[in-house]
Amino acid sequence: MVKIRLARTGAKKRPYYHIIATDSRSRRDGRFLERLGYYNPNASGQEQKLLVDLERLAHWRGNGAQVSERVEYLVKIAPKPEAAAA
Numbered sequence: 001m002v003k004i005r006l007a008r009t010g011a012k013k014r015p016y017y018h019i020i021a022t023d024s025r026s027r028r029d030g031r032f033l034e035r036l037g038y039y040n041p042n043a044s045g046q047e048q049k050l051l052v053d054l055e056r057l058a059h060w061r062g063n064g065a066q067v068s069e070r071v072e073y074l075v076k077i078a079p080k081p082e083a084a085a086a
Contacts, residue, residue: 001067002055008038016040019052019071021060036060039074052078063085 003024010016016077017039020032037052052075066074 002033002060003062003068004014004060004065004071005068006070014042016042019074021056021065034060037078050074050078054078054081064086 001024002021004019004021005028005029005030006017007020008021009029010017015036018032018035019037019039021034021036022030022032027030034056035048036056037059039050040047043049054075057075
């Protein structure tokens with residue numbers, strides 16, 4: 001089964017997360033099928049805190065991928081493409 005979840009990167013006490021589509025049996029930071037975006041909880045200034053490719057996320061969901069609770073929350077607060085263009 002494919003899951004959409006977060007993979008942690010970054011330095012100690014400075015987390016940075018990639019939103020990935022992966023096989024549910026793979027490790028948290030292991031192999032993945034596709035990178036769908038990122039989440040930077042420590043973003044400051046002009047840095048972008050969250051970026052999600054909603055089109056690819058919809059593709060994976062349409063193919064039966066399960067989304068983790070945290071990614072589901074991040075997708076809800078993600079800026080929509082229409083809002084970003086305006």
